[in-house]
Amino acid sequence: MCARLGWAVGQLSCLALLVFLGTAALSGDAAVTLLGDGYDPGQAARLRARLQLDDPVWTRFGRWLADLCRGDLGRSLVGGEPVGTVIAHAAAPTLVLAGATLLVVVPLAGTLGFAAGVREGSALDRVLTTVTVALYAVPDFVVALLVVALVSVRLRLLPPTALGADGATLLTRPELLVLPVLVLCCQSTSSLSRQVRAGALDALGTGYVAQAVRLGLPRWRVLLRHVAPNAVAPAVQSTARVISSLVGGVLVVEVVFAVPGLASELISAVAARDVPTVQGITLVLGAAVLLVNLAADLVVARVVPRARERA
């Protein structure tokens, strides 16, 4: 437990180093790139001084890390706003989107996967396998565009974008959420239901389930009391992985549906070469994924005695 927590701290520091090196150290001469072609040398020197680009990389990293530990993510190069404020504004729509998706995906994938695993080879199992393979393979931006074209433009059923909506608006106007959540669900349901199905199959094949059947316990009791709890452990870890792949999906979906969340903010910051904002958002998203993994490991350690020693 303590080792796992210590490792999480190590992971977070690795993440910080990675983000800093990726954005700051690779930059060459950031000032020149920021100003574009035909810049004025004096202007570049002033910008370089303002961004303190003349110091060596390690000094800059130390300063950045110290600021980070105090919760100061710097200021956006574009709007001049503190990055913390930008993130706080943009986090709400992203959280609503991800939360709504999880609320749909976890029960849906759990039920479907468990039902398919319990009746391996049945019609339900085969249909589910085919559908999940197809949905999992097609890139989510293709799915998203097709859904927009069909549902909101052709049939005019639901709004095609959530432009200008913040977290609260998304909650009060659920029709804005339907399409983005639908697209996000396609992939995550496919992947999670496969994992649950595999977990159920594994649990069905164990000795204690065979023994329970031999003792004449009713089938529903065997399934609920013995198979389901043991299929949960792998499912918890898969859910953690689904959440981290959800970040990739959210990136695409927010852009397609113009949801003003963290991902849209990140993509426009990348386009504008707004380094502090990119650093802040990738740090927050990366840390969120690492923490979700940590939580999943701790939950599994609690549920499965075998894993407790490893955690």
Place this chain on the structure above:
Amino acid sequence: MTRWPSPRRLLALGMTLVPVLTAVLGPALAGLPHAPPGGPYAPSGPHHLLGTDGLGRDVLTTTLQGGRSILLLTLTATLLAYLLGGLAGLAAATGANRLVEQLLLRPLDVVVAIPALLLVSVAAVWLRGEASAMALVIAFAYAPRIARIVHAAALDAAGRGAVEAMRQQRESWACIHLGYIGRAALRPVVADLDTRIVGVLYLVASANFLGLGFGPGSPDWAVTIARNESGLLLQPWSVLAPATMIALLVVGVNLLGDDVLHRPRTARVGAPR
């Protein structure tokens, strides 16, 4: 007597070959029926079989030209990832020092946990549009996953008596590590080649769609989809043609890998990318 491949494999092969052939032969065919540039989002007609896109370019021509970048980038990045990951995994598995093993593998876990698209967007701040840089970043994002598998497989092979015997015979490092351990570890490593290729393909397409990759003028399939998104209703082909190509490629490689690499139909769908 020659055995015909199963219909399933034929279907998978066909699905993969359409986009691959388009990508390979397309650029040579693209200019043949020379089409004068038309107005933006012109419907299909005699000059433009599939109409034009938002810039008035012929959709058929851009689609023929747009496959090369995604295919080359995917193949280069996958190869690089296997090279980097393979060497790191081998070094970690066969190094004499446990500390070195931990130092090599532990940081890799962080890279595995972070969504690859985030890494690409960090790098895209400065390295946008350079194919070689993109390939390196994507390889860097995927190498740790491969290093883990290679490490596990090589650890198994390195413990065998044969390796001990070779050491005592004073065989060279390359002979033991690449010739024996590497070869023994090859099978489990290649087993999920298709998942890796699809993952990289996906990443390349998503990055290009989000504008983290090639510039907006590129004929790349994903870039053109993003460009013509607003014209989806006016001129559906401008989006549908490249989107079909990408979908065929990803689904085809998936099916083909499933069919060739995993004989008993084990569902590999849930594997994280």
